[in-house]
Amino acid sequence: MPFSVLILGAGSATPTLNRHPSSQLLTYESDHFLIDCGEGTQFRLLDYKVRPGRLKGVFISHLHGDHYFGLIGLLSSLNLGGRTDDLLLFGPQGLDEVLTLQFKYSQTPLQFRIIFTQTNTTTSTLLYEHPCFTVFTIPLSHRIPCAGFLFQEKPHKRKLIKEKITDGIPFDYLRQLKNGEDIYDEGGNLLYSVAEYTLPAPPPRSYAYCSDTRYDEAIIPIIRGASLLYHEATFQNDLAHQASARFHATASEAATIAKKANVGKLLIGHFSSRYKEVDSFLTEAQAVFLNSHIAEEGTTFNILSVPSTDASLLPDT
Ligand SMILES: [Zn+2]
Ligand SMILES: [Zn+2]
Structure with missing residues (x-):
């Protein structure tokens, strides 16, 4: 079963010309879900030839604009495109209210139902059950209520x-x-x-999405052993104090979480616009956790059931 994530945007709040705000497309077999929907996400979907009409649902981590300002545009376009299928929407308290207000004053009657489920941003709880995987929230330490998502594949049969x-x-x-x-x-x-x-059945695969957050070891028991972890890395070590004060993390903190949680592979993103190139993020992360990668926009990462303990990849630090 294909299980993958396509990076649509890996920038942070301030616009830059070469990075877009947060959004990822999670695909399980032929089912598509968006994770966060920063401004312009619908154009990224066009760029990568993903038909937005095939989206089953959208997961929004928190209500900072760089994670959901693309949602109203996307939903409006789905409506214009004649969608009638229900759309699942998961996000923090208030998201449904914001959308309702926007549709009210644009006098847009929707032709499809949005089935909204409020996320629990303080305790990890079961959020959604797909026939092949479950989704749990990952409470994150951010300036406003914020939850990441753990997509956990159900056990396969022998x-x-x-x-x-x-x-x-x-x-x-x-x-x-x-x-x-x-x-x-x-x-x-x-x-x-x-x-x-x-x-024996292949081990179930999992994907943990953690953006935005400052360094917080409380998430480790939730994401432990994940096949693939995306963790924000807004800053580098030189600005560690600023990262913490602004409820963000550095590349080396993201890698420390990956190492302590014994995940298979780490993706980092949500880079601050003050950094013009991202190679130094990778160098910093790999010094702690070698199997770290940049969440390069336009790249599809397959979620593989690799043994989570790639001990050889972990330097002694
Ligand atoms: Zn953000
Ligand atoms: Zn944020």
Whole structure:
């Protein structure tokens, strides 16, 4: 099952010509979800040939403009495009009120329903259940209520070994074997064993999105072992004091969280506009956690069920 994230924007609040405000497109098989929707996100979707009409839902971390000012434009365009399917919307208290007011004064009757669920920004709670994954909030330490999102794939079933499967095995037995159940006859004799006919299921994959936040170890138990972590890195170490005072993190703090949470891979973004190039963010992060990467706009990162302990990738610091 394809499970990936496409970076649409990895800048922060002040506009720059070469980075866009926060937004990512999460894809699970053929289902698309937006995570944050900074200004102009709908144009990024056009750039990358993603049909906005196929979006099932939108997750908004918090109500700073660089994370949701693109939402009203996107929703209006969906309406103009004739959408009638429900749209799921997750975000902090007040988001529904803001949208209602904007639609009220633009006299825009929506032809589709927005099903709004308020996020819990103080405790990690189950927010959404998809047939293949669940989403939990990740309370973040920011100036206003803010929650990241943990997309946790549900456990897979075991895999049948094709060569072992003959036509004579009833379908129900195959289903039971995939569920990890041995098959016995009425006399209690083992007919088919899980160990002989199946292979273990691949470990479930997960994606943790954490923007915006200052360094906060409270998130570690929630994101521990995530296959892929996106953590904001607005500043570099030279401005660590400013980062904390402004409820943001540095690249090395993001990497420290990645290391302590033993994640598979780290993406960093939300770079301050004061930094013209981003290579130095990567250098700083990799000094702490080697498997760190820039959340490069336009890049799709596959979420892989790599063993989370890539110990060889962790320098001794
Ligand atoms: Zn921001
Ligand atoms: Zn913010």
